[in-house]
Amino acid sequence: MDYETITLEERDGVATLTLNRPDKMNAMNAQMRAEVQHALKDAGTRARVIVLTGAGRAFCTGQDLGGASASDLDLERILRDEYEPMLEALAHCPVPTIAAVNGPAAGAGANLALAADVVIAAENAYFLQAFSRIGLIPDAGGTYVMPRAMGMAKAMGAALFADKISARQADQWGLIWEAVPDDGFAEHVAGRAKHLAEGPTAAYNTIKRVIRASWDNTEEEQLAMEAREQGACGKTRDFQEGVMAFIEKRPAKFEGR
The missing domain is CATH 3.90.226.10 (2-enoyl-CoA Hydratase; Chain A, domain 1)
Structure with missing residues (x-):
């Protein structure tokens, strides 16, 4: 456009x-x-x-x-x-x-x-x-x-x-x-x-949503949201890459997924 x-x-x-x-x-x-x-x-x-x-x-x-x-x-x-x-x-x-x-x-x-x-x-x-x-x-x-x-x-x-x-x-x-x-x-x-x-885009998206939600959530609601969203992040390819890069002592190459 x-x-x-x-x-x-x-x-x-x-x-x-x-x-x-x-x-x-x-x-x-x-x-x-x-x-x-x-x-x-x-x-x-x-x-x-x-x-x-x-x-x-x-x-x-x-x-x-x-x-x-x-x-x-x-x-x-x-x-x-x-x-x-x-x-x-x-x-x-x-x-x-x-x-x-x-x-x-x-x-x-x-x-x-x-x-x-x-x-x-x-x-x-x-x-x-x-x-x-x-x-x-x-x-x-x-x-x-x-x-x-x-x-x-x-x-x-x-x-x-x-x-x-x-x-x-x-x-x-x-x-x-x-x-x-x-x-x-x-x-x-x-x-x-x-x-x-060059970072973990999916995690960034989640960070944005979870931090913004904290303004309106109770502590209990926020803890539950953290656990739920962290579980989803743990299933991403970027998490797998991040862990492997840490173990291999090299910079991570995130795909954003």
């Missing part, structure tokens, strides 16, 4: 989905949301890891408000019909997803990044829950992810004050996986993606 607001490149098991409206700092419109959703579902059937990033100097600055009056925006409909399907496609993607935050991630753009499995940010990047600046509340999953990732106190402050959270702060607070120097950022992300692309 030919996309107009994003690009999708696939190589060696890595699919790179780039938000491609650099003149708008990759602000999202309806077409971009639809294209991101489609690309995630499409690439998830072939790739072994998906990297989500932005073209130009920004990752994504959220909703494109250009050319629209406040009274014309049906925010409830937009969130329900456009944002939610896109975020669900990212959260439920069958392969690991990495948000490579190369620059500012603001509003729904910040929460799009935080919906990925792993967030790696360049040191020049920042996260901004800008909503209260225009009389809104954090959306696109922000009120769900932030308290769970960095605690109630930090989440509340981020929402009320709408201060910039630097990549280093986000790393220290547990909001993201890591912040890395700008120099070598692309190479670092590529290395992380390569590691996942």
Whole structure:
């Protein structure tokens, strides 16, 4: 499929989905949301890891408000019909997803990044829950992810004050996986993606589902889920290969099955 607001490149098991409206700092419109959703579902059937990033100097600055009056925006409909399907496609993607935050991630753009499995940010990047600046509340999953990732106190402050959270702060607070120097950022992300692309994809899929389920399960339910899913992982070819590689003291060559 030919996309107009994003690009999708696939190589060696890595699919790179780039938000491609650099003149708008990759602000999202309806077409971009639809294209991101489609690309995630499409690439998830072939790739072994998906990297989500932005073209130009920004990752994504959220909703494109250009050319629209406040009274014309049906925010409830937009969130329900456009944002939610896109975020669900990212959260439920069958392969690991990495948000490579190369620059500012603001509003729904910040929460799009935080919906990925792993967030790696360049040191020049920042996260901004800008909503209260225009009389809104954090959306696109922000009120769900932030308290769970960095605690109630930090989440509340981020929402009320709408201060910039630097990549280093986000790393220290547990909001993201890591912040890395700008120099070598692309190479670092590529290395992380390569590691996942060569890993046990079926186990990664299970890790994603089991960890996300832990937010809603009791301890007993989570233990039962672990046992059930571990039993399934133990029947995969990758488990057999992993054990043989360990015994033979060599790197494992996972097939992703």
